[in-house]
Amino acid sequence: MSTSQEYIDQNKDKFVEELFELLRIPSVSTDSTKKDEIKKASQFLADQLNSLGLERVETFETPGNPIVYAEHCPHDDKPTVLIYGHYDVQPSDPDDLWDTPPFEPTIKDGLIYARGASDDKGQAFTHVKAVESYKKTGQELPVNVKFILEGEEEIGSPNLVPFLEEHKDLLECDMVLISDTAMFGEDQPSITYGLRGLAYMEVEVVGPNRDLHSGVYGGAVENPANVLCEIIAKLKDEDGVIQIPGFYDSVVELTEADRKAFAQLPFDQDAYKKSLDIKSVHGEKGYTTLERSSARPTLDVNGIWGGYQGEGAKTVLPSKANAKVSMRLVPNQEPKEIAQLFKKHVESIAPDTVKVKVTEHHGGHPAVTDLDFYGLKAGAKAFEEVYDKEVLFSREGGSIPIVADFKRVLGVESILMGFGLTSNAIHSPNENFSVKDFHRGIKTSAKFLELLPDFAE
Ligand code: BES
Ligand code: MN
Ligand code: MN
Numbered sequence: 463m464s465t466s467q468e469y470i471d472q473n474k475d476k477f478v479e480e481l482f483e484l485l486r487i488p489s490v491s492t493d494s495t496k497k498d499e500i501k502k503a504s505q506f507l508a509d510q511l512n513s514l515g516l517e518r519v520e521t522f523e524t525p526g527n528p529i530v531y532a533e534h535c536p537h538d539d540k541p542t543v544l545i546y547g548h549y550d551v552q553p554s555d556p557d558d559l560w561d562t563p564p565f566e567p568t569i570k571d572g573l574i575y576a577r578g579a580s581d582d583k584g585q586a587f588t589h590v591k592a593v594e595s596y597k598k599t600g601q602e603l604p605v606n607v608k609f610i611l612e613g614e615e616e617i618g619s620p621n622l623v624p625f626l627e628e629h630k631d632l633l634e635c636d637m638v639l640i641s642d643t644a645m646f647g648e649d650q651p652s653i654t655y656g657l658r659g660l661a662y663m664e665v666e667v668v669g670p671n672r673d674l675h676s677g678v679y680g681g682a683v684e685n686p687a688n689v690l691c692e693i694i695a696k697l698k699d700e701d702g703v704i705q706i707p708g709f710y711d712s713v714v715e716l717t718e719a720d721r722k723a724f725a726q727l728p729f730d731q732d733a734y735k736k737s738l739d740i741k742s743v744h745g746e747k748g749y750t751t752l753e754r755s756s757a758r759p760t761l762d763v764n765g766i767w768g769g770y771q772g773e774g775a776k777t778v779l780p781s782k783a784n785a786k787v788s789m790r791l792v793p794n795q796e797p798k799e800i801a802q803l804f805k806k807h808v809e810s811i812a813p814d815t816v817k818v819k820v821t822e823h824h825g826g827h828p829a830v831t832d833l834d835f836y837g838l839k840a841g842a843k844a845f846e847e848v849y850d851k852e853v854l855f856s857r858e859g860g861s862i863p864i865v866a867d868f869k870r871v872l873g874v875e876s877i878l879m880g881f882g883l884t885s886n887a888i889h890s891p892n893e894n895f896s897v898k899d900f901h902r903g904i905k906t907s908a909k910f911l912e913l914l915p916d917f918a919e
Contacts, residue, residue, distance in 0.1 A: 466595035466908045474901055477591050478574070480510070481900065484549070484583050485567040485576040491527060491550035491617045500613050503549045503583075504528040507611050510590050514597045524621035527613030531632070534593070535606035541837075541918050542606035543911065544635035544874070546864065547586025547642065548615030551578035552889045559891035572897050579895035581888035585641035585881055586611060588900065592907035604912045608635060612864075615642075618824030619864050626864075626871040636918075637837040638868045639910070641903060643880030646727065646854045651845040651906075653838055654878035656757065656857030657865055659791035659828035661800045662764075665690065665808060666819040667783045673769075674779040684815035687768045687783040693818075694785060696811055697761055701747035704761050704789075706807045712794045716757055724752045727856055737885070756857040760790040786823075790859060797825030826863020827870075835875045840917040844910035845879070848902050879906065 464472060489503035490496045504521055507530045511519045516534040527550065535542060554564035554577045562568040567576035574584065589609070596603050610633065612622050626633060646652035669686040670679070698704055716724075729752050735743065745754035754760075768783030770776040789800055805820040812818040831838065833855065842853040858878075865876045881903035887893045 463599050466599060466601065467905055469595045469599045470904050470908060477904065478897060481584055481587050482567045484587060485578055486565055488565045489550050489613065490553050491614050492553055500527045500550065504530050504613055507549055511609060514594050524625065526621045529622065529625055530611040532609040534603055536602055537606050540605045540915050541636040542608060544608045544610060544633060544638045545589045546638050546640045547611050548582045549586065549611055550613040550616050552616050556891060561892055569897060573894040574897060575892055575894045577893055579893050580882040580886035582642045584895040584900055585903065588641055588881060588903035589907045591904045592911065595908050605914050618826065622864055623867050626867055630871065633872055635872065635874055637874050638876040640876055640878050641881055642862055643858055643878045644882040644884050645880055646856055648883060649849065649851060650854065651849045651851060652854040652856050653841050654858045654880055655831040655833055655855050657829050658859050658861055659795060659797055659826050660861045661789045661791060661797045661825045662823040663787045663801060663804050664821045664823060665785045665787060668781065668817045670781050673781050676777045676779040680779055683779065685779050686816050687780050689813060689816050690783040690785055693808055693811060694763060702745050706803050708803050713759060714793045716753065724750060727752060727854060756859045757792055759792050759795060762788055764788050791828050793828050793830055795828065797827060801825060826861050827866035829865040829869065831875050836917045836919055837875060837877045840914045841877045841879050841910055843913050844906050847909050848906045
């Protein structure tokens with residue numbers, strides 16, 4: 463019989479083929495016409511877990527998309543790891559910018575191109591295959607394992623939080639293991655110990671009761687598109703400091719030690735600029751690019767529209783203009799509080815020549831993992847054995863809101879062991895994930911499960 467690591471080497475191609483099956487399912491959670499695909503993806507994962515001979519596999523229906531749960535807990539005296547991942551994906555549009563179809567996975571130069579390849583099907587699947595490497599070689603798992611795979615992460619996990627609260631006993635564990643982030647760089651593994659939170663807002667500015675001729679009325683009637691631009695321009699000053707009163711009140715400032723740790727990371731700003739084709743970076747004065755992109759709060763327009771968008775020039779003064787604005791949050795900012803501050807401020811600076819409506823979309827809390835947690839040390843060792851490289855500890859700017867809920871509801875830390883790269887183009891056209899990292903990810907996960915008992919307190 464082979465060892466778990468040997469089994470993973472021997473079955474490399476089979477694992478890729480199975481991942482392709484999952485990637486072919488367009489399980490887009492924002493698209494309500496894709497309910498059947500969501501169901502198919504959850505069924506695929508439940509079948510996969512069932513084929514491993516785990517003690518229990520169950521699909522929980524929710525008012526939204528199903529949650530796939532599994533457990534295999536043969537030990538009384540070993541830690542329990544709850545593995546979290548999401549099988550829903552972002553929409554693929556704009557489809558014409560993909561070099562190969564988003565739901566027909568294709569390998570080119572060692573990269574798997576498909577929507578969800580990295581975020582998060584490819585990464586979540588590494589753990590399913592890691593567990594397989596024990597079960598299919600006749601070995602018992604080195605620790606207890608539970609899986610929770612959801613289909614609503616990309617829409618803010620609306621049904622997972624109530625599920626956690628309702629099933630605290632079922633989900634009891636010593637830690638959560640998540641692969642849904644990026645490594646610091648190619649061949650440079652890292653453990654992410656901080657994620658930002660999110661408050662997402664929509665602003666609508668309404669002026670006259672219809673679109674107007676911009677010559678007949680222009681100059682005499684307020685233009686909602688102009689007003690919207692003015693409001694947005696006032697939300698930050700020239701130093702990139704957000705002007706919403708109270709916005710920074712609960713921000714935990716970076717300590718000297720935090721800043722030193724950031725400064726020591728091998729970040730190449732020139733390569734960063736080059737990869738984005740930009741002449742210079744931009745952000746809050748007094749902070750470095752890494753601090754700005756992972757540990758400082760932000761405010762950004764994500765979409766803005768209104769008025770004429772068609773071909774040529776139509777002379778029109780729009781009656782309405784809209785914007786979607788996201789704010790990334792850091793400890794200890796409260797998403798609900800920040801949303802309220804935003805709403806109050808925007809309403810207060812709007813002129814009375816227009817009506818302004820501010821609404822709130824989903825949000826999420828920031829999270830920081832305790833660097834002394836033993837699970838992180840086991841994760842680092844596992845990475846080091848597989849990648850043969852010292853692991854870095856870094857914070858990331860993206861959000862996985864459920865991480866804060868795992869801590870709040872279940873009282874456990876999360877180990878963010880990402881196998882992706884920032885170049886994976888998640889949420890963008892041509893999303894990709896390297897075959898090599900998929901393979902090393904499976905090995906790292908299996909190694910982690912093996913090493914964990916040695917680190918347990
Ligand atoms: N996996 C990402 C989050 C992520 C990406 C964290 C890269 C760190 C590095 C996740 O699927 C995601 O896209 N989250 C959303 C938030 C969610 C509430 C829609 C995000 O960060 O925009
Ligand atoms: Mn994700
Ligand atoms: Mn995502």
